[in-house]
Each structure stands twice: as C-alpha cells, then as structure tokens.
Amino acid sequence: MNEIEDKILKTLYLLENEKEKFSDEKFLKYCETVKTNIIKAFKEGNFTEDEAKTLLNRVNKLLDLSEKKIITHEYEEDTKICPKCDTKNRANANFCRKCGYDLR
Ligand SMILES: [Zn+2]
Numbered sequence: 001m002n003e004i005e006d007k008i009l010k011t012l013y014l015l016e017n018e019k020e021k022f023s024d025e026k027f028l029k030y031c032e033t034v035k036t037n038i039i040k041a042f043k044e045g046n047f048t049e050d051e052a053k054t055l056l057n058r059v060n061k062l063l064d065l066s067e068k069k070i071i072t073h074e075y076e077e078d079t080k081i082c083p084k085c086d087t088k089n090r091a092n093a094n095f096c097r098k099c100g101y102d103l104r
Contacts, residue, residue: 002046004037004040004041004044004046005041005046005047007037008034008037008038008041008055011030011033011034011037012034012055012058012059015027015030015031015034015059015062016058016062019062019066024066024069027062027066028063028066031059031062031063031066034059035056035059038052038055038056038059039052039056078090078091079091080093080103082096082098082099082101082103083101084096084099084101085098085099085101087099089103
C-alpha cells in the first residue's frame with residue numbers, strides 16, 4: 001500500500017468512526033477532500049475502478065448522513081415545542097397542530 005492510499009483510508013476510517021470529533025462544517029470539508037483525493041489517486045493509477053467506487057460510496061454514505069443531520073438540526077432550531085403536549089410545531093405556528101394550544 002502506498003502513502004496516498006494509506007492516507008485516504010486512514011482519513012476515511014476517522015470520518016466513519018470518530019465523527020463526533022468534527023464540527024459539521026469540518027466534517028463536510030474533510031469528506032469533500034477525501035473524495036477529491038480518491039479520484040486523484042484513481043487517475044494516477046493507485047486504485048482500480050472498483051476500489052475507487054467502493055471508497056466513493058463510503059464517503060457518499062457519510063455525506064448523506066451528515067446532510068440529514070444538518071437539515072434536522074436546522075429544522076429543530078426552527079420549531080416551537082408545545083408546552084402542553086410537547087409536539088413540535090413550525091416556528092411561525094399560532095396554534096399547536098396536535099392539541100390546538102395557543103402558541104402565540
Ligand atoms: Zn399541543
């Protein structure tokens with residue numbers, strides 16, 4: 001295994017297993033960097049097409065997860081929790097969608 005492969009695999013492993021060490025922004029940035037490096041390594045002949053595809057799929061999986069996480073996070077910030085029944089409502093909701101409690 002050459003140095004580039006080793007570096008890519010180590011970074012990928014880190015992203016997959018120690019996600020909590022990164023901020024969302026850094027995580028996305030590292031994922032993009034790993035993707036770029038995989039493609040570069042493939043073009044330079046360090047990976048076969050299958051190897052490159054497998055690795056890219058692993059990164060894509062991570063990106064999907066973290067994009068969902070970010071979306072959920074934003075959604076949660078933009079909600080009103082009903083004090084009566086704990087249901088999540090849109091931030092601009094006037095009444096709870098479940099119990100009708102006045103949220104204004
Ligand atoms: Zn309610």
